[in-house]
Amino acid sequence: MVVADELIGPGLGLQAPPEMLKQWNRDVFPDGTGLPLGRGTVREGETVYRAHCIGCHGSEGRGGSAEELAGAEHSLIDDPPDKTIGTYWPYATTLFDFTRRSMPLSNPGSLTDDQVYAVTAYLLYLNRIIGPDDEMNAQLLPAVVMPNQDGFIDNYRRDD
Amino acid sequence: MVVADELIGPGLGLQAPPEMLKQWNRDVFPDGTGLPLGRGTVREGETVYRAHCIGCHGSEGRGGSAEELAGAEHSLIDDPPDKTIGTYWPYATTLFDFTRRSMPLSNPGSLTDDQVYAVTAYLLYLNRIIGPDDEMNAQLLPAVVMPNQDGFIDNYRRDD
Amino acid sequence: QGMIFTAATWGALSSQTATAELDRESWTKQPGKPFSNYGSPSDYEKKVIRWIMANDDAPGNGVSWTPLHELEGIVTPSGLHFERHHNGVPAIDPERHRLLIHGLVKRPLTFSVSDILQYPMQSRLCFIECGGNSNAGWRSEPIQTQVGYFHGMASCSEWTGVPLSVVLQEAGIKGRAKWIIAEGGDASMMNISLPLDKALDDCLLALYQNGERLRAENGYPLRLLVPGWEGVLNVKWLKRLHLAAKPVMARNETAKYTELLPSGKARQFSFVMEPKSVITHPSFGHRLDRHGLYQISGLAWSGRGKIAKVEVSADGGKSWAEAELQEPVLPKCFTRFRIPWRWQGQDVVLKSRAFDEAGAVQPERAELIARRGRHGYFHYNAIVSWAITEAGEISHVYL
Amino acid sequence: QGMIFTAATWGALSSQTATAELDRESWTKQPGKPFSNYGSPSDYEKKVIRWIMANDDAPGNGVSWTPLHELEGIVTPSGLHFERHHNGVPAIDPERHRLLIHGLVKRPLTFSVSDILQYPMQSRLCFIECGGNSNAGWRSEPIQTQVGYFHGMASCSEWTGVPLSVVLQEAGIKGRAKWIIAEGGDASMMNISLPLDKALDDCLLALYQNGERLRAENGYPLRLLVPGWEGVLNVKWLKRLHLAAKPVMARNETAKYTELLPSGKARQFSFVMEPKSVITHPSFGHRLDRHGLYQISGLAWSGRGKIAKVEVSADGGKSWAEAELQEPVLPKCFTRFRIPWRWQGQDVVLKSRAFDEAGAVQPERAELIARRGRHGYFHYNAIVSWAITEAGEISHVYL
Ligand code: HEC
Ligand code: HEC
Ligand SMILES: [Ca+2]
Ligand SMILES: [Ca+2]
Ligand SMILES: [Ca+2]
Ligand SMILES: [Ca+2]
Ligand SMILES: [Ca+2]
Ligand SMILES: [Ca+2]
Ligand SMILES: [Co+2]
Ligand SMILES: [Co+2]
Structure with missing residues (x-):
């Protein structure tokens, strides 16, 4: 950790204004830190999906020119394993974080936060993690327990 | 010096045929080694010069878009010194070697050996090294004593 | 034995099919091409390319490979450095680009590129290898392709930039900070978590690649260099560094760049590229x-x-x-x-x-x-x- | 204090004249450019060029300078390596090119380029500097120009090639040989004399520059690399090596690349580039x-x-x-x-x-x-x- 008092650089950084910190920080953590206000239901998400996602990811997330987002038929220990959001992803918040920053690939950043909540809900539903009448928001999303939540071994702290 | 008997490479070189050695070797040494058969007079050289050189090197070698080839008005110890073929070049054979391989810049290799002898003679004449009725050939050229023949110090053998 | 020697006379075993000239070759008889402000490879080497594997419906999503089988030495020319893009190469105006450092810091700071160019720099020759490099090796049948199209998601350049520790010191790291979430300024705005100890050890804010400023496809105007660690951490078009107590668990450190083991568990944060x-x-x-x-x-x-x-x-x-x-x-x-x-x-x-x-x-x-x-x-x-x-x-x- | 910050709010002293965005910048909202088979510098770095000083009537005669003032690290990208041509850049067909080794050898030999590519190679990072570099320093008034246009007839690359000693051994050096006259295959067919001891010490037949095959303007398909010695000896488009007892006294080792001293005598064979x-x-x-x-x-x-x-x-x-x-x-x-x-x-x-x-x-x-x-x-x-x-x-x- 750097503790020196005297700057080792020329000190040209400028204080970042609060609005910038708020607008630029898009990171959503597993505990929900970073999630915005807003909400969306599975049903609204289906509408978003049909309008903005289906062209690449296929009907019901079964895959198209881009990868499948649901529809695992077997498990991670089969050969070959079947990795999807439902079988593999450890946190539901990741789905919000990624979709909001990167999707739809053809028009990233174009969805409202409500739309991102909705399509996140829809994808969780397609992966049989939540029900058809559920919705997602800043409280519910971090509370979702993903099937593969405990599926990861931290290789940095225990190098093999 | 390499003396090993066993080849350190894969030995892919092919014996160069005698015709190739003859045709490819264009090096002309101060002792005349490498000079071809042929001859040319100062007067013939003037014709060659007017046809192929004057456009860049100017009338009587006084310089144009390319550097001057004659016409020194003062010496190498003046400030600035006046470096030309006549005041600076140590060997007349260099003029043949260079002209044959590199000139005319717009059409290198286009002159006959006779033409190269001739224009060499003409440039030596312009530099007041030979007379207007002289000619050059493989015997006469290496015998020309250039004014600055002893003007060079071998810096490789005596590094400063 | 005439004036022209054919392959039979002095051509070598395999390659000397063309007749060799005794006269001056055509290119010695006329002036060559003029000078150029910026050079490119010989017309006779046009086959030496990055081979592109992209998504037809998303042409900026995929990889292009360094043709290692055509190269010698250790430097990869920047024009042949492998590419991995999630959504294409952004055309970032360096005057408009900013780096933000925030989160668990005492002073959240922004830097323009011309600011960062005034910081103390270091250089190092260093490879970058994608974590997915050589993955055809997992297939049951050995892939038959040139080395570069199998192992060429690895390239090596001289990188010059500002030690990350210098700008982090300026922002003032808070004691709870253990990770840095780095974010790129491309259309995918890729984010990923980097342990703070590595950031302070030998990471650079890279500005130059092989002497000149970064190529666009390698992160112009600013990229993170994380020596020896997998490519995805070397965030290109670097826009934001978010100091945090925990990793963000981004898509590219959970769904991807993790290795499923036969047990059903997956290795995560497998950073180091092994020999x-x-x-x-x-x-x-x-x-x-x-x-x-x-x-x-x-x-x-x-x-x-x-x-x-x-x-x-x-x-x-x-x-x-x-x-x-x-x-x-x-x-x-x-x-x-x-x-x-x-x-x-x-x-x-x-x-x-x-x-x-x-x-x-x-x-x-x-x-x-x-x-x-x-x-x-x-x-x-x-x-x-x-x-x-x-x-x-x-x-x-x-x- | 609104949603848009201008230079006055968080722009830095000199450079942050543009307004910085709070929203995603335009390049983060649409897919970027697709992959490329061979890259080139950012459009925002188009000013970083070799500066050309050539003869109007002979556009292939002159020099172009490496912009050292724009570069960092030690590698010069090949596109910016300085150029010195006597009569332009030849477009040599590598299949038709031959290297001839003759003179004071036991076996005069020819090699195709594909032959030489099969020989054992070495690499080294090494500068090449023209003997005429920095010559504006002799002027009575200090030149006011960027570093590259004053000292940029020097560049540094990783060169890979075959030790000259290997092919010379194959030809068999005769005892009287003390020099090698090297000749280029461009329109000027430049020749120059190199001491044999240097040739056997550390010279290479260079085939690769910064990982890829030589650029045309740097001697494709084959150049001589004479580490540490003045640029003119590093003969490009190398076509012939003539072993001899004495130097040929070529134009470029007599009329040029010799230094006239106040005494009226001139230093000749001043090979080493001093610190x-x-x-x-x-x-x-x-x-x-x-x-x-x-x-x-x-x-x-x-x-x-x-x-x-x-x-x-x-x-x-x-x-x-x-x-x-x-x-x-x-x-x-x-x-x-x-x-x-x-x-x-x-x-x-x-x-x-x-x-x-x-x-x-x-x-x-x-x-x-x-x-x-x-x-x-x-x-x-x-x-x-x-x-x-x-x-x-x-x-x-x-x-
Ligand atoms: C134009 C094509 C396209 C569209 C439209 C599109 N995607 Fe994608 N999506 C992709 C591609 C390509 C990837 C892989 C991205 C990468 O490699 O980084 C991807 C990746 C994903 C992933 C990560 C999958 C994984 O297993 O890592 C998710 C989740 C996703 N998209 C959700 C969506 C959603 C939700 C929408 C609509 C709101 C959407 N996508 C629209 C092309 C598209
Ligand atoms: C199209 C222009 C052009 C023409 C025509 C031309 N030259 Fe040149 N000449 C040059 C240039 C340019 C140089 C400098 C070459 C270099 O830098 O290597 C030169 C250099 C020379 C030199 C060396 C001068 C020195 O001091 O080093 C000689 C000798 C020479 N030329 C002779 C000739 C002769 C003889 C002819 C005609 C047969 C000729 N030139 C025709 C452009 C020309
Ligand atoms: Ca499946
Ligand atoms: Ca999948
Ligand atoms: Ca004069
Ligand atoms: Ca002169
Ligand atoms: Ca061969
Ligand atoms: Ca500034
Ligand atoms: Co990994
Ligand atoms: Co010298």
Whole structure:
């Protein structure tokens, strides 16, 4: 950790204004830190999906020119394993974080936060993690327990 | 010096045929080694010069878009010194070697050996090294004593 | 015996099919091309390209490979540095780009690119390798393709930039900070979590690649350089550094760049690129057209430090000989190895294996698969075997 | 304080004139450019060029300069390697090109390029500097131009090729041989004499530059690399090696590339490039727009071996401090030096001086001129001085 008092650089950084910190920080953590206000239901998400996602990811997330987002038929220990959001992803918040920053690939950043909540809900539903009448928001999303939540071994702290 | 008997490479070189050695070797040494058969007079050289050189090197070698080839008005110890073929070049054979391989810049290799002898003679004449009725050939050229023949110090053998 | 020599007279075994000239060749008889403000490769080397594997419906999503089988030495020319983009190459106006450092810092700060250019810099020659490099090795059948299209998601450049520790010191790291979430300013705004100790150790805010400013496809105007760690951490078009107590668990550190093991559990935060080596000459796509002396040449690298040793086998791994390492041998950098080899037309299997200064050794494929199964996708670093037939044909084999 | 921050709010002193976005910038909202088979610099770096000084009537005769003032690290990207051509860049068909070795050898031999590619190779990072580099330094008034257009007839690459000693051994050197006349296959067919002992020491038949095959303007398909010796010896488009007892006394070793001394005698066969250094940042063309900490950065090199030390003065040479040398420090190679420096707005004169491992020291200009006069034209390697005014303006001065 750097503790020196005297700057080792020329000190040209400028204080970042609060609005910038708020607008630029898009990171959503597993505990929900970073999630915005807003909400969306599975049903609204289906509408978003049909309008903005289906062209690449296929009907019901079964895959198209881009990868499948649901529809695992077997498990991670089969050969070959079947990795999807439902079988593999450890946190539901990741789905919000990624979709909001990167999707739809053809028009990233174009969805409202409500739309991102909705399509996140829809994808969780397609992966049989939540029900058809559920919705997602800043409280519910971090509370979702993903099937593969405990599926990861931290290789940095225990190098093999 | 390499003396090993066993080849350190894969030995892919092919014996160069005698015709190739003859045709490819264009090096002309101060002792005349490498000079071809042929001859040319100062007067013939003037014709060659007017046809192929004057456009860049100017009338009587006084310089144009390319550097001057004659016409020194003062010496190498003046400030600035006046470096030309006549005041600076140590060997007349260099003029043949260079002209044959590199000139005319717009059409290198286009002159006959006779033409190269001739224009060499003409440039030596312009530099007041030979007379207007002289000619050059493989015997006469290496015998020309250039004014600055002893003007060079071998810096490789005596590094400063 | 005339004035023109054909291949039969002084052409060599395989290549001298053209007639060689006794006269001056055409290009010695007329002035050549003028000077150029910025050069490009010879027209005769147009086949030496990055090979592109992209998504037809999303042409900026995919990879392009460094043609390692066409290259020598350790530097990758920037025009051939491999590419991995999630959504294409952004055309970032450097005057409008800003780097934001925030989160667990005392002073959240922004920097313009021209500010960062005024900071103290360091340079290093260093490889970047995608965690997904060489993944065709997991397939049950050995892929038959040139080295670069198999192992060429690795490239090596001289990078120059500002130590990350310098700007972090300026922002003032709070005690709880353990990770940095880095974010790129491309259309995918990719984010990923980097341990703070690595950031303070040897990471750079890279501004220059091989002497000149970064190429757009390599992160212009600013990228993160994370020496020896997998490519995805070397965030391009770097826009934001978010200091945090925990990783963000981004898509590219959970869904991707994690290795599913046969147990059903997956390795996460597998950062270091383990030792790897591959013989680039001769290799698939080349052909031996004569018996005699060859120089075996290849590349080795390790994310743990310097390459300590490379061994080469010409009998499928029964016996090994130590190759010569070309100086300079630098940490976390491509190292060129070479060894003379005489081929008398016999069937052979060539292999190379790398040892690094940290004591890690490149494993045989069977060992690696015993440890990891075949569905980890990332971090394939097994020994590569080239079988050569009596006819001089070279194929990729598993042994 | 609204949603948009202007320069006044968080723009930095000099550079942040553009308004910074709070929303996603345009390039984050649409897919970027697709992959490319061979990359080129960012559109925003189009000003970083080789500056061309050629003869209007002979556009292939002249030089183009490496923009050292725009570069960092030690590698020169091949597209910016300086050029010196006598009659343009030939477009040589590698299949038709041959190397001939003849003269005082037991077996005159020819090699195709594909033959030479099968020989054992070595790589080295190594500068090439034209003997005429920095010659503006001889002028009575200090030239006011960027570093690259004054000292940029020097560039540094990783070269890979076949040791000349290997093919010479194959031809069999006769005892009387002391020189090799090398000839290029361009329209000027330039020839020059190289001492045989140097040829056997460390010269290469270079085939690769910075990993890929040579660029056309740097000798494709084959050039001679003569490490540490003046550029003209590094014959491009190498076609012929003629072993001889004596030098040929070619135009470029008599009329040119010799240094006339005040005595009227001229130094000939002045091969080694003596130690040189120059501060590239800050330097002419830059401007200091703030007080505070700067990193002085520059390049040093010597044809005699490694750089041992670089010293920097900020008081016109009264006192000197040792700069840090960026690793790796390699023989006959560019070495990057750096030193922190605090500027409080005072008038200063910056200088750097290089020391090499052979004990040679870069001289002050007055010393060099005392030894050589002002009309030698070649081998100018004096200390360079940059004067900085209180306003931060930088000019080249003689002290
Ligand atoms: C134009 C094509 C396209 C569209 C439209 C599109 N995607 Fe994608 N999507 C992709 C591609 C390509 C990837 C892989 C991205 C990468 O490699 O980084 C991807 C990746 C994903 C992933 C990560 C999958 C994984 O397993 O890592 C998710 C989740 C996703 N998209 C969700 C969506 C959603 C939700 C929408 C609509 C709101 C959408 N996508 C629209 C092309 C598209
Ligand atoms: C199209 C322009 C052009 C033409 C025509 C031309 N030259 Fe040149 N000449 C040049 C240039 C340019 C140079 C400098 C070459 C270099 O830098 O290597 C030169 C150099 C020379 C030199 C060396 C001068 C020195 O001091 O080093 C000689 C000798 C020479 N030319 C002779 C000739 C002769 C003889 C002819 C005609 C047969 C000729 N030139 C025609 C452009 C020309
Ligand atoms: Ca499936
Ligand atoms: Ca999948
Ligand atoms: Ca004159
Ligand atoms: Ca002159
Ligand atoms: Ca051959
Ligand atoms: Ca600024
Ligand atoms: Co990993
Ligand atoms: Co010299």
